[in-house]
Amino acid sequence: MTNRPELPAEIARRRTFAIISHPDAGKTTLTEKFLLYGGAIQMAGQVRAKGEARRTRSDFMQMEKDRGISVSASAMSFDFEKYRFNLVDTPGHSDFSEDTYRTLTAVDAAVMVIDGAKGVESQTQKLFEVCRLRDLPILTFCNKMDRESRDTFEIIDEIQENLAIDVTPASWPIGVGREFIGCYDILRDKLELMDRADRNKISESIQISGLDDPKLAEHVPAHLLEKFLEEIEMAKELLPTLDPEALLNGSMTPIWFGSAMNSFGVKELMDGLATYGPEPQIQSAQPRNIAPEETKVAGFVFKVQANMDPKHRDRVAFVRLASGHFQRGMKLTHVRSKKQMAISNPVLFLAADRELAEEAWAGDIIGIPNHGQLRIGDTLTEGEEIRVSGIPSFAPELLQACRAGDPMKAKHLEKALMQFAEEGAAKVFKPTFGSGFIVGVVGALQFEVLASRIEMEYGLPVRFEQSQFTSARWVSGGKDAIDKFANANKQHIATDNDGDTVFLTRLQWDIDRVGRDYPDVELTATKEMM
Numbered sequence: 001m002t003n004r005p006e007l008p009a010e011i012a013r014r015r016t017f018a019i020i021s022h023p024d025a026g027k028t029t030l031t032e033k034f035l036l037y038g039g040a041i042q043m044a045g046q047v048r049a050k051g052e053a054r055r056t057r058s059d060f061m062q063m064e065k066d067r068g069i070s071v072s073a074s075a076m077s078f079d080f081e082k083y084r085f086n087l088v089d090t091p092g093h094s095d096f097s098e099d100t101y102r103t104l105t106a107v108d109a110a111v112m113v114i115d116g117a118k119g120v121e122s123q124t125q126k127l128f129e130v131c132r133l134r135d136l137p138i139l140t141f142c143n144k145m146d147r148e149s150r151d152t153f154e155i156i157d158e159i160q161e162n163l164a165i166d167v168t169p170a171s172w173p174i175g176v177g178r179e180f181i182g183c184y185d186i187l188r189d190k191l192e193l194m195d196r197a198d199r200n201k202i203s204e205s206i207q208i209s210g211l212d213d214p215k216l217a218e219h220v221p222a223h224l225l226e227k228f229l230e231e232i233e234m235a236k237e238l239l240p241t242l243d244p245e246a247l248l249n250g251s252m253t254p255i256w257f258g259s260a261m262n263s264f265g266v267k268e269l270m271d272g273l274a275t276y277g278p279e280p281q282i283q284s285a286q287p288r289n290i291a292p293e294e295t296k297v298a299g300f301v302f303k304v305q306a307n308m309d310p311k312h313r314d315r316v317a318f319v320r321l322a323s324g325h326f327q328r329g330m331k332l333t334h335v336r337s338k339k340q341m342a343i344s345n346p347v348l349f350l351a352a353d354r355e356l357a358e359e360a361w362a363g364d365i366i367g368i369p370n371h372g373q374l375r376i377g378d379t380l381t382e383g384e385e386i387r388v389s390g391i392p393s394f395a396p397e398l399l400q401a402c403r404a405g406d407p408m409k410a411k412h413l414e415k416a417l418m419q420f421a422e423e424g425a426a427k428v429f430k431p432t433f434g435s436g437f438i439v440g441v442v443g444a445l446q447f448e449v450l451a452s453r454i455e456m457e458y459g460l461p462v463r464f465e466q467s468q469f470t471s472a473r474w475v476s477g478g479k480d481a482i483d484k485f486a487n488a489n490k491q492h493i494a495t496d497n498d499g500d501t502v503f504l505t506r507l508q509w510d511i512d513r514v515g516r517d518y519p520d521v522e523l524t525a526t527k528e529m530m
């Protein structure tokens, strides 16, 4: 993960990242300020509506109904100085979902937002662990410093202990709560003062030379200065300095302190992402990895969103470009089907609007409208048979049986469910015995969202009921071994929407038994989507 000189300038200037946080820490506010600094929106407040839409369950449904809104927020591109930022949104509701995981496979870095009064919260911890699996570089923003916050050392300690990552302060707060006046920018030896009166203004920045510069005393009240100098002295002794390599390999996170609401500390964070954040990275694939500087275009689908326009059954596949320079109208090979696709109306997500993408580079996210050919995990290339790897599908943690209110509509239901399965919104299993479908999700809220979408988009009232099964495992092994196993366990066998064999049970004991009795097959809780 080093910065590679061979990258074309257009690719080297790209920063593709996601924001991870616990609900309410300030992700929406920070996104809004990013766009403001990126010149993508004129006034703060435009993203607000989307953020607030995630607040409650009914609003979430409303958002699902109004797919246009959620899709323009799914990926946002904007320029910051000489850089192009691609911010990929992670789903806003609190049920941790695979969608989030897969979104994180499409970015090169994550910004972790924590609330200065609350520290590392549960959702932050979970999302962080997902980033850790890929050694994703993480930049931390400690938000809401304008309010009473915890002691700075305590916050840093908590991140180090809970997340097992080295933390280096990129800035240091001066004063707490109402007395918070701004930060000392450690990386650039500057004093940044917060303007509480104008929330959308870039903060005042005062260049100083070293901590004994008399300018400090001119701007910082004596009692705050004394405490600050004491703290920064201690911080220099106790905490590591920024090691760009360690940041890039995910073992160290720099932390900025600020207030998204007051537009404070945001620009410094963006500068940090621009200066130290990773360029588009090498993508793992089979049979060979894909380097961003390769001249041929390759990309992979990490998300599919269907029925964005209720009048047309269209879908948009979100594609992360892994290499090359893409131009509108290009013909790409859909590796799974070996068919050519002309990409004539790709969408680039420029802040609040969708725009036709004339061109895009490795690192960018484009949306490709299609009629269902493109699925999560699919690779598009200029002909070579490469498949991007590492996009997993997880065994669902909750299973329910799904029935159509009208039994005559079973075929209709199958179609709807398959579509959601392809979108990655749920797992759908068709048991070999009996009728009906078993639907699996990660968070309980997803059942409600599904029921509401099936009714809205297909005019089909459905019921979710308790299923006799609680766990699903994919069966892998040689074809004969799988067939033999499936025949002997028919009442537990189903197929997923790709036609792969699945073992359903309610007992861990059953899963252990298979391990003992059938050494030739393996039951797994994840499946790679390729």
Ligand code: GDP
Pocket: 021, 022, 023, 024, 025, 026, 027, 028, 029, 030, 051, 052, 143, 144, 145, 146, 147, 258, 259, 260, 261, 262
């Ligand atoms: P999200 O759920 O992470 O997207 O959080 P939001 O951005 O919607 O923020 C949650 C709440 O915190 C909102 O009421 C914001 O106005 C508030 N908030 C965000 N940033 C700050 C900040 O810097 N200071 C203060 N005091 N409040 C903030």
